[in-house]
Amino acid sequence: MKKRVLLEVNALKTTFSTRAGPVTAVDGVSLTLNEGECLGVVGESGSGKSVTFASVMGLVRANGRIEEGEIRFMGRDLRAMSAEELRLVRGREIAMTMQDALTALNPSLRIDEQLAEMMEAHLDDLPVFGPARKRAIRDRSVEMLRLVGIPSPEARLQQYPHEFSGGMRQRIMIAIALACRPKLLIADEPTTALDVTIQAQVLDLISDLRRELGMSVVFITHDLGIVAEHCDRVMVMYAGQVVEEGETSEIIEQCRHPYTRALLASIPRPELRGQSLNPIPGNVPDLRDVTNECRFRSRCAYAVPACSRPVMMREIAPGRKTRCIRDGELA
Numbered sequence: 001m002k003k004r005v006l007l008e009v010n011a012l013k014t015t016f017s018t019r020a021g022p023v024t025a026v027d028g029v030s031l032t033l034n035e036g037e038c039l040g041v042v043g044e045s046g047s048g049k050s051v052t053f054a055s056v057m058g059l060v061r062a063n064g065r066i067e068e069g070e071i072r073f074m075g076r077d078l079r080a081m082s083a084e085e086l087r088l089v090r091g092r093e094i095a096m097t098m099q100d101a102l103t104a105l106n107p108s109l110r111i112d113e114q115l116a117e118m119m120e121a122h123l124d125d126l127p128v129f130g131p132a133r134k135r136a137i138r139d140r141s142v143e144m145l146r147l148v149g150i151p152s153p154e155a156r157l158q159q160y161p162h163e164f165s166g167g168m169r170q171r172i173m174i175a176i177a178l179a180c181r182p183k184l185l186i187a188d189e190p191t192t193a194l195d196v197t198i199q200a201q202v203l204d205l206i207s208d209l210r211r212e213l214g215m216s217v218v219f220i221t222h223d224l225g226i227v228a229e230h231c232d233r234v235m236v237m238y239a240g241q242v243v244e245e246g247e248t249s250e251i252i253e254q255c256r257h258p259y260t261r262a263l264l265a266s267i268p269r270p271e272l273r274g275q276s277l278n279p280i281p282g283n284v285p286d287l288r289d290v291t292n293e294c295r296f297r298s299r300c301a302y303a304v305p306a307c308s309r310p311v312m313m314r315e316i317a318p319g320r321k322t323r324c325i326r327d328g329e330l331a
């Protein structure tokens with residue numbers, strides 16, 4: 001059965017104005033996400049992953065704006081929506097969790113208050129009046145904490161964010177994000193602040209909830225290891241552009257872009273614990289200086305003079321794309 005498209009982004013371009021001039025953080029990004037699918041978005045810091053999804057959510061910072069492109073969610077044009085319409089889509093249909101749960105949660109409100117706030121703003125199926133409404137919100141809050149694996153949910157609802165460990169705070173942020181049963185969860189670096197065991201638990205939790213609730217998930221991460229374990233498809237970003245895209249197994253086993261290859265080589269392997277990693281030499285280019293040539297060129301072991309010409313994203317098989325003129329040799 002053909003899956004339905006949930007989110008479609010076409011040729012998105014988002015630019016910030018800065019004192020040093022305009023910075024195009026997202027430059028022609030296109031992507032398609034189907035219902036129930038999990039997409040991993042990988043790339044080093046500054047590659048434009050977060051700005052891409054902030055653009056989708058209508059949450060680009062004040063000094064930035066979407067200059068071009070199309071964003072469709074379940075066929076609806078998000079760019080044409082008013083701020084109020086978009087706010088409703090954000091709580092009810094698309095939810096996002098942030099890198100740092102402590103700053104995303106409100107430190108001065110108890111967990112039950114934060115869950116209630118979310119549900120009051122977005123749930124339509126609550127009883128309209130008084131005690132019945134309160135009870136429904138409370139029952140749903142207990143259910144949500146239980147769903148994300150927080151023991152003694154009734155008691156913990158009364159507590160404040162600082163009374164929870166880092167991993168538990170992430171779970172609470174996920175519970176709040178999922179309280180209105182969104183169709184899409186965007187998890188931005190869900191585990192950077194956590195230790196390895198807790199990281200694995202949070203990622204497994206998101207994957208389990210995806211299956212249980214039938215939602216789609218976007219994992220934004222630096223870590224191809226996370227993607228390999230949890231995502232159906234991968235989009236690799238570099239300096240504001242997508243450079244490779246495909247099913248996870250294809251990307252891991254037969255990558256067709258030197259940047260993806262370098263990212264794969266930098267994955268920490270358990271058997272090499274204690275040894276230094278293989279960081280990619282050089283730095284992501286300054287986005288004010290980029291030209292039409294391949295943006296990875298200065299760091300690429302495969303670069304040839306022809307890489308100074310514009311390199312377009314090319315479909316090499318259905319759903320499989322790369323932005324490298326030497327992709328055939330990498331195969």
Ligand SMILES: Nc1ncnc2c1ncn2[C@@H]1O[C@H](COP(=O)(O)OP(=O)(O)OP(=O)(O)O)[C@@H](O)[C@H]1O
Nearest residue numbers: 016018023025044045046047048049050051052061
């Ligand atoms: N408010 C802003 N003002 C100016 N430039 C910005 C702003 N926000 C982002 N940028 C630019 O956009 C680039 C991409 O940022 P983005 O946060 O999307 O990267 P990322 O790939 O998500 O990195 P990270 O993994 O560190 O979150 C940044 O390097 C910066 O140059």
